[in-house]
Amino acid sequence: MRKDKTIDALLVKQYLSGNANALTELVKRWHKSFCEKAYWLVKDADVAKDIAQDCWKTIIDKIDSLQDPESFGAWSLRIVYIKSVDRLNANKRIRESLEDYKYEQETIIDIDDRDESLKKTLLKAIKQLPEHQQTVIQLFYIYDYSLKDISAALNISVGTAKSRLFHAREKLKEKLKERLKR
Known part of the structure; x- marks a missing residue:
């Protein structure tokens, strides 16, 4: 027009x-x-x-x-x-930063022996999540993004970001409960 x-x-x-x-x-x-x-x-x-x-x-x-x-x-x-x-x-820079973070997580060293098994279990559980849930978990907990910031960065609605975070947490809880029962 x-x-x-x-x-x-x-x-x-x-x-x-x-x-x-x-x-x-x-x-x-x-x-x-x-x-x-x-x-x-x-x-x-x-x-x-x-x-x-x-x-x-x-x-x-x-x-x-x-x-x-x-x-x-x-x-x-x-x-x-x-x-x-x-x-x-800005979204491209965030994606690149997340890739760097993934690499860093694969090279974690000097972990306390007692916590090593739990941390490895948690990292393994996070890696088993679908990539879109991994991304939301990392942005929320590692980079301290708000749900609104996550939605803007990933071009999704706030509700979708909230849902992905919820489902990722639930899956992680299940994995950690399984580990603690052993």
Whole structure:
């Protein structure tokens, strides 16, 4: 959907003159497009909505630096694009960090003899979990990510992150109970 540049320019000028309603109209005109553009890049509706919301904060902070109000559409969609790519790059860094963590866990040394068996059992149990549950366990317990941060990092809903964490804990409890019964 092509937006009318003159209407955007008028709304930008009105907002810069102190008319808060002009910003409301800009949001009505552009928010859906922001969400669609972000979704096209990140492929997650919830993350796309978060990105669009974050873009509005940036737009409000920087709109006074917009030299040509008629270019609002291109300027704002560029912000959406940049924030979406930043989110994808952050997710890539997290995945790489998790790979490093997996490697470190395989090379654990100097463990107290008494705890060694329990730790090995726990690590073995974690490795037996499906990869998506391993990832959530590591992000939550090792990197202290909140469920919201995990959902953003993995491009899943908060409910899905919570469910994966719950099921992973349950499986680990079963494995540890089996070990303690021996």
